[in-house]
Amino acid sequence: MRVLVVEDSLVVRTLLTHIIGRDPRLELAGAVESGEAALAALDTVRPDVISMDIRLPGIDGLETTRRIMADRPTPIVVIADSVEDSSLKISMNALRAGALSVVEKPVATTNDGYDAVAGQICTQLRIMAAVPVIRRRPIGAEWAARKTAPAAEPPPLFEPVSATPSVLAIAASTGGPPALAKVIGGLAADFPLPVLLVQHMGAAFMEGFASWLDGVVALPVGLARDGEMMAPGRVYVAPGDRHLELGSGGVLRVSDAAPVGGQRPAATVLFASVARQAGPQGIGVLLTGMGEDGATGLLDMRRAGAATVAEHESSAVVYGMPAAAVRLSAASRVLPLDQVAPHLLRLAQGRPA
Numbered sequence: 001m002r003v004l005v006v007e008d009s010l011v012v013r014t015l016l017t018h019i020i021g022r023d024p025r026l027e028l029a030g031a032v033e034s035g036e037a038a039l040a041a042l043d044t045v046r047p048d049v050i051s052m053d054i055r056l057p058g059i060d061g062l063e064t065t066r067r068i069m070a071d072r073p074t075p076i077v078v079i080a081d082s083v084e085d086s087s088l089k090i091s092m093n094a095l096r097a098g099a100l101s102v103v104e105k106p107v108a109t110t111n112d113g114y115d116a117v118a119g120q121i122c123t124q125l126r127i128m129a130a131v132p133v134i135r136r137r138p139i140g141a142e143w144a145a146r147k148t149a150p151a152a153e154p155p156p157l158f159e160p161v162s163a164t165p166s167v168l169a170i171a172a173s174t175g176g177p178p179a180l181a182k183v184i185g186g187l188a189a190d191f192p193l194p195v196l197l198v199q200h201m202g203a204a205f206m207e208g209f210a211s212w213l214d215g216v217v218a219l220p221v222g223l224a225r226d227g228e229m230m231a232p233g234r235v236y237v238a239p240g241d242r243h244l245e246l247g248s249g250g251v252l253r254v255s256d257a258a259p260v261g262g263q264r265p266a267a268t269v270l271f272a273s274v275a276r277q278a279g280p281q282g283i284g285v286l287l288t289g290m291g292e293d294g295a296t297g298l299l300d301m302r303r304a305g306a307a308t309v310a311e312h313e314s315s316a317v318v319y320g321m322p323a324a325a326v327r328l329s330a331a332s333r334v335l336p337l338d339q340v341a342p343h344l345l346r347l348a349q350g351r352p353a
Contacts, residue, residue, distance in 0.1 A: 175317025
């Protein structure tokens with residue numbers, strides 16, 4: 001997989017070059033110091049994936065991402081500083097503009113965490129290089145290029161029981177931030193249900209992700225705390241590297257229990273807990289993502305009588321997690337992204353869906 005590195009810091013650029021060079025599955029196609037240089041090099045270098053810095057001289061990483069996705073769509077992995085709020089906000093907006101994932105910048109080779117960070121960077125570059133990406137219109141129309149698809153109905157198994165909903169659980173992975181911004185952003189400020197959310201992302205970015213999402217949707221968003229009582233109209237995000245579960249009496253549980261299916265937080269853990277505690281009063285939504293996390297948990301919810309939704313292939317950035325749910329007949333509805341929020345509003349209001 002040919003990698004183009006876009007990074008203005010010579011030190012970090014050298015580290016990334018070294019990290020990529022030692023992975024036999026990756027090939028360094030080029031290393032440039034600015035967004036302008038990256039745009040000029042695309043047709044010549046023709047990379048399979050781009051490592052994108054956010055803080056660049058001239059055109060920043062966000063605008064460079066927008067231009068690449070509009071003119072020559074290429075998988076982009078954002079390499080970001082995990083501790084600077086403004087950098088995190090730009091990183092989240094880059095994901096909304098079409099970048100696929102965000103990982104921490106590499107640390108010095110003498111740092112104890114070097115090998116772990118280097119391994120994560122290479123893994124993300126290898127995986128994302130294989131993700132098909134689409135041409136994006138300018139900001140504000142990220143999903144307009146998608147083909148609108150009708151709702152697909154799965155086999156009529158485990159039909160939802162008619163019950164007043166009490167909780168909404170949503171999960172996503174690759175491509176999740178913009179999808180979540182669209183779905184949760186489509187819920188009014190007076191949405192009557194608490195929302196429990198799992199997003200696969202590096203632990204260092206979760207607080208920044210929650211803060212970013214809070215700024216782009218009407219509902220208040222924050223990281224979940226163990227022992228917290230969930231409240232209507234609030235979004236509770238699973239903290240980095242912690243499972244989020246619904247406990248008895250509407251109490252949230254956050255734990256460092258073992259990963260499930262290689263994931264912590266795991267969507268399946270969240271969905272299974274909602275199936276146990278809320279039964280037919282739960283609503284489960286599984287959006288874009290790589291792998292199969294969430295599918296069996298969503299099936300637990302559907303068997304418990306809950307209303308369940310999987311994102312349709314036509315709008316999913318990666319049709320892995322939703323596809324796994326569809327194969328299991330875990331979703332009572334399969335909907336394109338722009339139909340998910342209206343469906344949730346109808347369910348929350350007790351109207352026929």
